[in-house]
Amino acid sequence: MSNLQDSAQRYGAVSRLLHWAMAALLVWQYLTVIVPEGHFLESIVGGTHKATGLLLMVLVVIRLLWALYNSSRRPAPVSVLARFGHLALYGLLFVIPFVALLRQYGSGREFVAFGMTIMPGFSDGKIEWMIAPASLLHGNLGWLLLFMVIGHAAMAFIHRRQGGEDVLARMIGR
Template identity: 35%
Template sequence: MNTRNTVRFSDTPARYDAVSRLLHWLSLLLLVAQFSLGWLMPDADSVKAPAGLVAWHVGIGTSLLAVFTARLLWAAMRRSPHPVDQHGVLRFLAAAVHVSMYALLLLVPLLGWLNASGRGWVVRLAGVWDMPQLATPDSPGASIGEWHSASATMLLILIGLHVFAVVVHQAGFKDRLLRRML
């Protein structure tokens, strides 16, 4: 048996697997669409039923929630590359940003779903399949639109920090960190 080409379960890959990379970049595309629609759509407080850009925003938001859920499930089942060798403070900051981003990638669409349900809107996964109503018009769900917006802003800031860190690793540390996700 050729042991040089044998992969052991304990081996840690140098890169993320193809599914992880696909889900990462798909998440990015959906986030770019979401933030673009969020800035371009009319004020959601004045909308009686989701139509046009608002309907697209809701549909893409539910798609993002589905992709992120798949991403979490896949991450639980596969082995990740070892963390980059860096100073303990940087490792802590990277972990804090990643955990916060993951939490907000779950929280932001959930708050949007709760808010849309509270407005009495029909929320559809990818704009196609009806999802359960999480709130009623007389519940607090209808009034958490500001929480949805504020948490989305925090998510955007964390994404900016994430991108900045990748640029620093590539250009400053020259450790080819980006290659792990390409």
């Protein structure tokens, strides 16, 4: 059981699985946005953006709950900036799909993901106060998240190369 939970030296198997699963889903998610129409990858990733976003939102909630459960055992952040950076990543990983769900609901269109109806549609007209801010924020925050994820990965490699605390080792299980 102890290798499943976090320790002061490294993240446990559950935290690592959630981290890398979310990283893979984020790569997939960005592919759904950047793959040009007609590209062979479109037949693979096309039409999966909403369902993947929902899955990411569920995983971030699970990850936050797991982090709270492990809060007394987790490796300490290397700095205040790292702590705030991680909080910002968690926040964006929740807010971005949340505003997309808000926009989806406001549009009145049904949302089906993984064969389940997440939101039934309605025909009473659109709810503009839900659609407009979500449309403004969703994409812009998504690009901010990508920038922050790249920075997050870069800092993990920088810490590893500078000979200080090897924060990457905490998450790869060595």
